[in-house]
Amino acid sequence: xxxxxxxxxxxxxxxxxxxxxxxxxxxxxxxxxxxxxxxxxxxxxxxxxxxxxxxxxxxxxxxxxxxxxxxxxxxxxxxxxxxxxxxxxxxxxxxxxxxxxxxxxxxxxxxxxxxxxxxxxxxxxxxxxxxxxxxxxxxxxxxxxxxxxxxxxxxxxxxxxxxxxxxxxxxxxxxxxxxxxxxxxxxxxxxxxxxxxxxxxxxxxxxxxxxxxxxxxxxxxxxxxxxxxxxxxxxxxxxxxxxxxxxxxxxxxxxxxxxxxxxxxxxxxxxxxxxxxxxxxxxxxxxxxxxxxxxxxxxxxxxxxxxxxxxxxxxxxxxxxxxxxxxxxxxxxxxxxxxxxxxxx
Amino acid sequence: xxxxxxxxxxxxxxxxxxxxxxxxxxxxxxxxxxxxxxxxxxxxxxxxxxxxxxxxxxxxxxxxxxxxxxxxxxxxxxxxxxxxxxxxxxxxxxxxxxxxxxxxxxxxxxxxxxxxxxxxxxxxxxxxxxxxxxxxxxxxxxxxxxxxxxxxxxxxxxxxxxxxxxxxxxxxxxxxxxxxxxxxxxxxxxxxxxxxxxxxxxxxxxxxxxxxxxxxxxxxxxxxxxxxxxxxxxxxxxxxxxxxxxxxxxxxxxxxxxxxxxxxxxxxxxxxxxxxxxxxxxxxxxxxxxxxxxxxxxxxxxxxxxxxxxxxxxxxxxxxxxxxxxxxxxxxxxxxxxxxxxxxx
Numbered sequence: 001x002x003x004x005x006x007x008x009x010x011x012x013x014x015x016x017x018x019x020x021x022x023x024x025x026x027x028x029x030x031x032x033x034x035x036x037x038x039x040x041x042x043x044x045x046x047x048x049x050x051x052x053x054x055x056x057x058x059x060x061x062x063x064x065x066x067x068x069x070x071x072x073x074x075x076x077x078x079x080x081x082x083x084x085x086x087x088x089x090x091x092x093x094x095x096x097x098x099x100x101x102x103x104x105x106x107x108x109x110x111x112x113x114x115x116x117x118x119x120x121x122x123x124x125x126x127x128x129x130x131x132x133x134x135x136x137x138x139x140x141x142x143x144x145x146x147x148x149x150x151x152x153x154x155x156x157x158x159x160x161x162x163x164x165x166x167x168x169x170x171x172x173x174x175x176x177x178x179x180x181x182x183x184x185x186x187x188x189x190x191x192x193x194x195x196x197x198x199x200x201x202x203x204x205x206x207x208x209x210x211x212x213x214x215x216x217x218x219x220x221x222x223x224x225x226x227x228x229x230x231x232x233x234x235x236x237x238x239x240x241x242x243x244x245x246x247x248x249x250x251x252x253x254x255x256x257x258x259x260x261x262x263x264x265x266x267x268x269x270x271x272x273x274x275x276x277x278x279x280x281x282x283x284x285x286x287x288x289x290x291x292x293x294x295x296x297x298x299x300x301x302x303x304x305x306x307x308x309x310x311x312x313x314x315x316x317x318x319x320x321x322x323x324x325x326x327x328x329x330x331x332x333x334x335x336x337x338x339x340x341x342x343x344x345x
Numbered sequence: 346x347x348x349x350x351x352x353x354x355x356x357x358x359x360x361x362x363x364x365x366x367x368x369x370x371x372x373x374x375x376x377x378x379x380x381x382x383x384x385x386x387x388x389x390x391x392x393x394x395x396x397x398x399x400x401x402x403x404x405x406x407x408x409x410x411x412x413x414x415x416x417x418x419x420x421x422x423x424x425x426x427x428x429x430x431x432x433x434x435x436x437x438x439x440x441x442x443x444x445x446x447x448x449x450x451x452x453x454x455x456x457x458x459x460x461x462x463x464x465x466x467x468x469x470x471x472x473x474x475x476x477x478x479x480x481x482x483x484x485x486x487x488x489x490x491x492x493x494x495x496x497x498x499x500x501x502x503x504x505x506x507x508x509x510x511x512x513x514x515x516x517x518x519x520x521x522x523x524x525x526x527x528x529x530x531x532x533x534x535x536x537x538x539x540x541x542x543x544x545x546x547x548x549x550x551x552x553x554x555x556x557x558x559x560x561x562x563x564x565x566x567x568x569x570x571x572x573x574x575x576x577x578x579x580x581x582x583x584x585x586x587x588x589x590x591x592x593x594x595x596x597x598x599x600x601x602x603x604x605x606x607x608x609x610x611x612x613x614x615x616x617x618x619x620x621x622x623x624x625x626x627x628x629x630x631x632x633x634x635x636x637x638x639x640x641x642x643x644x645x646x647x648x649x650x651x652x653x654x655x656x657x658x659x660x661x662x663x664x665x666x667x668x669x670x671x672x673x674x675x676x677x678x679x680x681x682x683x684x685x686x687x688x689x690x
Contacts, residue, residue: 022686051646058647169561176565180558208553213525214638214666216514220521255599293559301396302403305671306678322558326650327672333651333679341367 002089003028003073004339005105007080008278010038011325012317013111014062015332016339021069025340028105029066030075030094032278036063038113039137040325046143048325049181049188050211050218055144058325079278083108083285089312089343106343107312109335110286110296111328112278114318117167117175117271124237125166125269132247133238133267136162136186143192148200150266153245157265159201160193161249162186163235168272169207175272177293180322182270183210187222189268194226202228203262205235205249233260238267273322286313295321306334314339347434348373348418349684350450352425353623355383356670357662358456359407360677361684366414370685373450374411375420375439377623381408383458384482385670391488393670394526394533395556395563400489403670424623428453428630434657434688451688452657454680455631455641456673457623459663462512462520462616469582470511470614477592478583478612481507481531488537493545495611498590502610504546505538506594507531508580513617514552520617522638525667527615528555532567534613539571547573548607550580550594578605583612618667631658640666651679659684 006017009031020027035041037059045055066072081100082093089106119127119135126133131151142148150157164186168179183206190202209230211219222228233253241248246263253260275283275294283290288308291297296319299309308315316335317328351362354376365372380386382404390400411417426445427438434451464472464480471478476496487493495502509531513524528551535547554575556564567573578598586593591608598605620628620639628635633653636642641664644654653660661680662673 019682023682048647053645053647058645061648176561177559178557178561208555210553210555210557212523212555212557213668214522214636214640216521216523217637255602257600257602291559292562295559300398300403302393302398302671303406303674305675326647327675329648330650330672330675330679333682334675337364337368337678337682 001026001343002104002106004343005030005090005092005103005108006111007108007282008038008111008113008317008319009033009036010111010113010317010328011040011059011062012113012319012328012332012335013038013109014066015329016109016111016316016336017072018062018065018069019333019336020340021066021071023336023340024071025343027072028075028103029072030078030080032077032079034077036066036074036076039116043137044141044144046140047188047192049184050215052188062329080282080285107314107339109314109316109339110282110308110319111316111332111335112282112319113276114273114279114322115276117274119166119269119271121173122166122269125163125235125267126238126247127269130238130240130247132265133269136189136268136270139189139268143189146196148193148197156197157200159203159264160266160268161203161205161262161264162190162268162270163249164204164206164270166269166271175274175293178210178322179270179272180210181324182272184215184218186268186270187211187218187228190228191218191222191226194228203264204228204230205233205251206230207232207234231260273318275319279319286310288313293321295319306331306338312342346371346688347449347451349688350375350435350437350448350453351456352453352627353383353456353458353662353664354378354381355456355458355662355673356385356404356407357458357664357673357677357680358383358454359411360674361454361456361661361681362417363407363410363414364678364681365685366411366416368681368685369416370688372417373420373448374417375423375425377422377424379422381411381419381421384461388482389486389489391485392533392537394529395560397533407674425627425630452659452684454659454661454684455627455653455664456661456677456680457627457664458621459618459624459667460621462619464511464614464616466518467511467614470508470580470612471583471592472614475583475585475592477610478614481534481613481615484534484613488534491541493538493542501542502545504548504609505611505613506548506550506607506609507535507613507615508594509549509551509615511614511616512619520619523555523667524615524617525555526669527617529560529563531613531615532556532563532573535573536563536567536571539573548609549573549575550578550596551575552577552579576605618663620664624664631655633658638666640664651676651683657687
């Protein structure tokens, strides 16, 4: 059997490759970055929401299973540059540095993931101009190292605000969809800060709190056990206050129906999820349909969530929309099973 | 190989059994009801949120694949009454009417699902007392048959309200968790009503609208294209008005910060999701850990979402928490793959 190509080495791709190896299918894992692990490794995620497992305890085993397998051929720093149907599967071109190699593969799993919204595009929040306005993916590393300080002066903050839906649910920036993870990850960050530094006050500005299903438990606990404060409102802009030493969040409290203007030492933006460059590339290479948001769409979204609808082409993880890690892992399993059946038959 | 036991014939169980058959594993599918299909069939779901696919187009193929397979032994009206570890898998007792049969199985997939919250427990909304207060699962059948009338007098309603979070996010009734599907299914119902009967006004009372990820699109469309109206507020009680011919919803509008009292012709309750009786039974039979909500919990919720942590015992679908149909289908695939690997090794 020609190998099954898994494109993307984040949680979904690692899960798919690991399961294919376990079932005995030769696997070719291709990742455009120089390392495996995707966004959780790239941004050094700290604890995972909502169960507060250290990210290493999840990514570590996923990575080791793939790295320890003799039946998985790994290609890092490699991109897919061409793809055409062949007798049974696909003939693909893989580019590493200046070399392009052609390979025959029996099926393809697209696990090309997401990118975080570039918060500089939400100009009015000052990200990139004010050093103490941070993106929440950068805060993961600070939490991981337990070094919660203001980049401007190295001092610990007294009061932190999280602004949800930055580049999400926002027609103005062209992203009307919800990033799904912004609420729960921000709440998790606020809990992590309060657990380690109860002297820091934590405020969350939101439109709707979307801790769906059993995630609600973390929302309750964040208020009752950790004293995180929630303000339903839209922050219109962030400016400098007090001679430039603090930040001022200005907007409307939509429960009290009145303007709000509060100084903070640090402001953390919950940036949205967008289709990654790799996801956009494969959509174009394979001529795959995408939804209005630019994510890949299964042809039968309810009945066959991991099938592209094109023979031999399967989907897993955030390439089809914002997703939590366990969902990406499970989709990796589903796509592995379907691809294996296809390649074997 | 002894068969793999799939317990539960809803979307997750049908998916698991179908995939096991496809990969060549003998399968024993056990369902306590007299029919397959789970809640979607029991309640005759109309269109599925958010993509508005007819439920038959999803459940039909899932059912036909299982019913047409020679390698799936189906047992309806049958419950699991005992389970003990055997040399390789489990020895289980299956009860049908008065007969108990003992079988050896090589692995077990628990796909025992959820039950809807009994809305009579939310006494103040009058469900069970006022005929025009309906549970949203009953409305699916009305939508399916396009027969939207008031049970009290057979007349079409002029104005309908949906009350979200009935038996969800409610410490008073002992269900603090979110049902995950209530927002999107209610919005879908309101869209379905407005598409078929634009003369009917549709109002949705909510705390937070949780159309997470790409589901947000339906929320936007419901307002912009279909004129569904959203009121952030908590309805405290429903009473009779106008000599008993209409219903009065009384509560607080939490955006306008003022009391609200509005007459409606029909009120639809978005009832929550609870662990099913079958889910509670298997937790006790297998000595499985359950979370504070009573759902089954994977031992490693991020890394191994479909593994119970007990050898040979796998989890899929709403047995582990509220879940949409495509997630249940994908988890069925993941559990099938893991169970197959376990049984084969």
